[in-house]
Amino acid sequence: MDDKHFDKLLNDMKEDYERMPEYADKQSIVDEIYQEKKPGIWRRLGPPAAGVAVLMIFAIMLFTMTDQSNEQADGHADDQVNDESNSDSNELMTFFLEGKEYFRQSIGMKNVDDFYRVQRAREMVNYYEDKDSPDAIESGEQSISSILYTPERAMSRIQNSHGSDDVGKILDIKFMIEGLREFQVDFQEVLAGRISKSELTVEEQKDIVTFQDNLQAYPGPDAIKDLLRALNKNGYHILQRSDGQLKVKVDYTFMIEVVKNLNIAGASFESYLRLFVTEVDPDHPGIGNDYGLTWDEFDDVLLEIDAYYEKYKEDRQTQYFEYDLFPLTTIYLNDYLSAGVRVGEQIPIHAQEELRTFVETHKESSLWALVYDAVETYKANDWIRVDRKVTSEEVSEALGYQYVPSYEEDEDAEVIHEALLPLDETLQALYAAYQQEKNPELLRDVSAFDVMRLYMYAQDQGDFDTYYSMYDKTGILGDIEKDIVRKEAEEVADPEYGKLAAQIDYTVFYNQLPENETVFYFRSKDNEERGAFQMVKQDGVWKVPFMPMQ
Numbered sequence: 001m002d003d004k005h006f007d008k009l010l011n012d013m014k015e016d017y018e019r020m021p022e023y024a025d026k027q028s029i030v031d032e033i034y035q036e037k038k039p040g041i042w043r044r045l046g047p048p049a050a051g052v053a054v055l056m057i058f059a060i061m062l063f064t065m066t067d068q069s070n071e072q073a074d075g076h077a078d079d080q081v082n083d084e085s086n087s088d089s090n091e092l093m094t095f096f097l098e099g100k101e102y103f104r105q106s107i108g109m110k111n112v113d114d115f116y117r118v119q120r121a122r123e124m125v126n127y128y129e130d131k132d133s134p135d136a137i138e139s140g141e142q143s144i145s146s147i148l149y150t151p152e153r154a155m156s157r158i159q160n161s162h163g164s165d166d167v168g169k170i171l172d173i174k175f176m177i178e179g180l181r182e183f184q185v186d187f188q189e190v191l192a193g194r195i196s197k198s199e200l201t202v203e204e205q206k207d208i209v210t211f212q213d214n215l216q217a218y219p220g221p222d223a224i225k226d227l228l229r230a231l232n233k234n235g236y237h238i239l240q241r242s243d244g245q246l247k248v249k250v251d252y253t254f255m256i257e258v259v260k261n262l263n264i265a266g267a268s269f270e271s272y273l274r275l276f277v278t279e280v281d282p283d284h285p286g287i288g289n290d291y292g293l294t295w296d297e298f299d300d301v302l303l304e305i306d307a308y309y310e311k312y313k314e315d316r317q318t319q320y321f322e323y324d325l326f327p328l329t330t331i332y333l334n335d336y337l338s339a340g341v342r343v344g345e346q347i348p349i350h351a352q353e354e355l356r357t358f359v360e361t362h363k364e365s366s367l368w369a370l371v372y373d374a375v376e377t378y379k380a381n382d383w384i385r386v387d388r389k390v391t392s393e394e395v396s397e398a399l400g401y402q403y404v405p406s407y408e409e410d411e412d413a414e415v416i417h418e419a420l421l422p423l424d425e426t427l428q429a430l431y432a433a434y435q436q437e438k439n440p441e442l443l444r445d446v447s448a449f450d451v452m453r454l455y456m457y458a459q460d461q462g463d464f465d466t467y468y469s470m471y472d473k474t475g476i477l478g479d480i481e482k483d484i485v486r487k488e489a490e491e492v493a494d495p496e497y498g499k500l501a502a503q504i505d506y507t508v509f510y511n512q513l514p515e516n517e518t519v520f521y522f523r524s525k526d527n528e529e530r531g532a533f534q535m536v537k538q539d540g541v542w543k544v545p546f547m548p549m550q
Helices: 004-021 024-034 039-046 047-052 054-071 075-087 091-107 116-129 135-147 151-159 166-198 203-209 224-234 251-259 265-279 293-311 316-320 322-337 349-361 370-378 392-398 425-439 448-461 464-469 482-491 497-503
Strands: 236-240 248-249 413-417 504-512 518-525 527-536 541-542
Touching: 024 425, 091 135, 091 224, 116 166, 116 224, 116 251, 116 392, 116 482, 135 482, 151 166, 151 224, 151 425, 166 236, 166 251, 203 236, 203 248, 203 425, 224 236, 224 541, 251 265, 265 293, 293 322, 322 370, 349 370, 370 392, 425 448, 425 464, 448 464, 448 527, 448 541, 464 482
Parallel strands: none
Antiparallel strands: 236 248, 413 504, 504 518, 518 527, 527 541
């Protein structure tokens, strides 16, 4: 990058920053709350300008980090950069090294060589260097930038929430939390690797949990302390399971304070997040959860969920995350009803009493009938556990929600008796034209149902360029380079669309709020739920969002 272009980028960023409004009062509140436990991230995110400009700042840092590297307080990272730079001075390698240094600073660690993301980004250097393409360097840089995603960038979604209303902001928060949960796996792998390398005993591992918020007193290795510092900074903490294993988890208490103090969502969303603090484990729900709850403690979890739905049943915000909780509730309920034994085994006396107690004392619970039915079934079988599982649909209906809207109960619902695949002659001709031009105007007057069919057909044919062009790029896919999506698609290629289409008897069409979103609920001939497919409208054309099939 020449100096003239670089100066222009700096000037543009400065002008954008100066045009942005300041929210000093709101930010000072957040700073005050996190001054002790989470000092780093809010000072860097600062006013909303930092969130809005984070990607531009990232790009500029990538081109300036090398010049600034000799000013870093920790010389270890500098030695790594210099050693690797000497081995290969090409442009893409330099970009990777600068991106790696940004990654290191962003998460706040001295050494990041053991992160899988860093290793994968390094592989991209070789991958794109071997490609004989004029835009290989640019594509490689975009891929590396996407891979070196950090919790800080995920957190910036809150500051840079682009939703036009509360719903849009809630969806941004959900994507942000999913990004943090994804990075949780990275931290977990690094933690396990460093514990193994340091050969820590069980007692020494307990010190990690005990001193994670008091690093000055932590007596363990510097490598572990380095990781704990990063976890505190980025909104994570460590739990110790009943089997002694240490687990890195998103700190939902921290997330609640973020949401509350930035006034992004209402009480219903805060209460939703609160369920994940010590009760509902979104990573390993039910038996074997990371919170150490045993099956006979799941009644408290179920009652908390029940109370949540009862309190916020009429809250409009609830409909945008209620379906995330139904599957988790179903797991906890089935594991509670399992009484801790396998199918065909005798349910112990103490377990019988546990289930009877629920039936006798919680008749007001929305889930009471499901527990009562299981108890009566066990009684009829001499308290031998039978193979009977409660479905998510039964759970949602018990909690007062219609899991699949019916035509009779909702005037917006419509039953479509039409095969998904193969395409008829009209759609086949449209597909051929769109395949050649990739012009979204060809789909302007096409229904969401038919656009979904075109997308499924492209998937079934392995036509990546065509179905990629039908994605909504305004969401998370806008941050991911096309070749990365292609590579992931090749690794998880799913040839099941054709089989699915053959199994479906009909779909239920339902317009959800806001009006530019549509969900198709698939049900088989025996009325069994087979999933849902979401569509969104962008500029008058139906598009496919990230992970449309649920």
